Amino acid sequence: MPRRPPKKWFYHCVARVKQEAPEVTDPEALCAWIWYHHAKPATRRKILAEENNPEPTMEFHCVECDNYFWTRDLPSMCPFCGSKEIDELTGKREKIINLMKRAIKDPETPEHLKHALTKKLEEVEG
Numbered sequence: 001m002p003r004r005p006p007k008k009w010f011y012h013c014v015a016r017v018k019q020e021a022p023e024v025t026d027p028e029a030l031c032a033w034i035w036y037h038h039a040k041p042a043t044r045r046k047i048l049a050e051e052n053n054p055e056p057t058m059e060f061h062c063v064e065c066d067n068y069f070w071t072r073d074l075p076s077m078c079p080f081c082g083s084k085e086i087d088e089l090t091g092k093r094e095k096i097i098n099l100m101k102r103a104i105k106d107p108e109t110p111e112h113l114k115h116a117l118t119k120k121l122e123e124v125e126g
């Protein structure tokens with residue numbers, strides 16, 4: 001079974017088609033076609049590699065199961081136990097600060113996590 005087009009690439013493609021070719025009635029279908037029939041295999045591999053193997057840049061700690069794990073984006077839950085109590089952040093300072101600021105602004109971030117992050121940010125930034 002062919003794998004689905006990578007999300008980021010697909011959304012970007014759809015957005016571009018809508019903007020640049022509003023006469024296209026089904027931009028999703030067009031982008032799927034581009035991915036399966038038009039993109040060169042080397043290009044596809046490169047895009048997939050970038051989206052599937054992001055450089056791990058952040059270390060998180062789960063309070064519930066005491067596991068550490070790496071991820072590029074702020075995780076919504078612990079991959080080991082599913083807990084949302086991830087309150088320790090260590091690793092690359094600047095990236096973490098930016099990430100925390102982004103997460104605090106994000107309306108999707110649960111309130112208790114926002115609160116924990118705001119406190120942590122004050123600590124980290126001094």
Ligand SMILES: [Zn+2]
Nearest residue numbers: 062065078081
């Ligand atoms: Zn856990």
